[in-house]
Amino acid sequence: MTTDVHQLDDGAWISVNDERRINVSDLWPLARHDVCSCEIADFLVEGFAEVGVEHPDVQARVAGRCITCGTEGVTDWITVGRVIDPETGEFSPVDVTSVHVPDKRHRLAHPE
Amino acid sequence: MPTKVENWKDEIYGNEIREHLMEFAEKGWDAIPDDEHDAWFERFKWWGLYHQRKGQESYFMMRIGTPNGVLKPGQLEVVAEIADEYARGPVDNPEFGGAYCDWTTRQSIQLHWIKLEDIPEIFEKLEANDLGTQQACGDSWRNIVGCPVAGKDKHEHIDAWPVAEELHETFKGNDDYSNLPRKWKVAVTGCDQGCGQGDINDLAYEPATKEVDGEEKLGFNIRVGGGLSRKEPRFSRSIDVWVPPEQAADIGAGMSALFREYGDRDDRFNARIKFLVDEWGTEKMRDVLQEEFVDFELKTAGENMRESYTYNAGGEEHGDHVGVHEQPDGNYYVGLDVLVGRMGVDDVSELAELADEYGSGEVRLTQRQNVIVTDVDSDRLDEFLDEPLLETYSPDPHPFMRGSIACTGTEFCSLSIVETKNRQVRYARWLKDNVELPEGLTDFHIHLSGCTASCAQPQIADISLRGMKTRKDGEPVEALDIGLGGGLGENPHFADWVEMRVPADEVPGYIENLLATFEDEREEGQTFREFVAARDEDTLQDLAEAEETSYEDPYMHNTKMTWYPYADEDDMGDSPAPTDGEGNSLAPADD
Incomplete structure (x- = not known):
């Protein structure tokens, strides 16, 4: 089956195969990022600006703010989970409290 | 490329959603196919139903749209009966009990913990009493707001209530305007005090006089493109158009049709008409409206009454409608x-x-x-x-009780970062008991919004509070950004954000210190808004320190991680949701 991914309710959460999987309001540590100059940004997730699939990863660009320095921004693509079984669509989210490394994508992958 | 939401709307939207909703309700929660949840929940909004947040699956917030906030005789009793019978959740709220009604900043009513299976009975009862939920949410004409005492107000020039009612009747359920790129918020003001809050609406009717055929007529100037959400607040802007009351619906039809055709359906974050006004400017907006969407010649703007606007203008004349007021009759x-x-x-x-x-x-x-x-x-x-x-x-009421507004917050809302209503109740009580009022202060607005969606309209308050997070002793805690000096009036002003990420339990101490500084440093007769306006950013940031006080905040932890912040057993895994029509827990579909 295809993996159906989207952000809904003004970017409040990411749905994977019609199940709410990732929410706003958590703090995500970011490393090797360009949101601010903090080595590890303590990034409050306020909204999901874009979502996409770079198989098998589900990725998102995340809007929010580093609560250490106060800089606002939208991250590059962050892997928020992985489709373990493409046949069933089984999804495993990453531990959002682990360190994330945003990545500039070389190609766009829309969820359609 | 149109968004996924637009694709769902293309398939089924507007009035036709109802028959599907009723079919699902008849069969029960499990009847909604697992792979169609998101599409249907997006569509249900059009019928005033908003699926509650994670941990509360199968429960809905139901919004009842009451145009201009008017509940006709007998209607409030019906709302109370529905709330009592159908709006009870698995756990009581410690401040408000097991069932309650929320009066919103758009003069609507919100009930929570509504079960899908109960919707047909609720709709039947509402509609038998001329109430409804149609278009209370979703991408169409929302509940019309206006001066809440329209028709009963000594300051009134035009009775805005029949105008609001006409707009409601013209555009509710009207298939031509049922699928807009985004929400469409409309305000009608008939008084010379600005009570309709047109400055923060997509489309605003504001009272104005105009000489027509040698005779001075009362009507409305039209403003477009106001709104507060997403850290992109805009005041509505004049498009240099005046209409008589009898053309109010025609201009509404033209403007919303323009939005329907030219609004951005590729990016929901850029879809509100405020962004189209940014892009086009008001002159082009007027030209396109004239050329493509109305069949009469637009008149230029009339003489407005903004100079006399006192509502939420920072003075003491007319901050709200609380109190005893004589009607013209x-x-x-x-x-x-x-x-x-x-x-x-x-x-x-x-x-x-x-x-x-x-x-x-x-x-x-x-x-x-x-x-x-x-x-x-x-x-x-x-x-x-x-x-x-x-x-x-x-x-x-005491000014701190009177001026407090709060949105829904993490109790039910997916987007909110922090707990709001119960916290604001505790703030107001603590401030009332502990903070000395500056002399002459009778009306002081403190608005708490859980996120940047700004449902509590934080940017137009004396003190604006917006949900954030910070760390305290290394642990993440709920926090608030603090803004100062916002308000409406002749010269509306959005609050200046001056203190960021203040731990929520230190906010009352900040307000106490701020008001002490205000009392010490204000010039004679200076209002709080004037006091803020007279200071630059650096000075504002030095006005007061946040600090812990005797105020205690039970919601400092991440309330969003709970299934319900006030449950004794509040872990996500303890949630009974989803439940059936009787409230019995159903096993999650994928377990």
């Missing part, structure tokens, strides 16, 4: 303060009874989350004011 309207806009259901029932006994039975909702009992006979006014219910919902 010699009766009185009595505005009652409802702290954070939430009333327990027994109190709602009693309010309906009192309105019936002392007034015409009509009750109105304000854009400051308060209620107004209208048409109180002057002979019975004192007796009404002595009613015990008015000790809780006072017509003469």
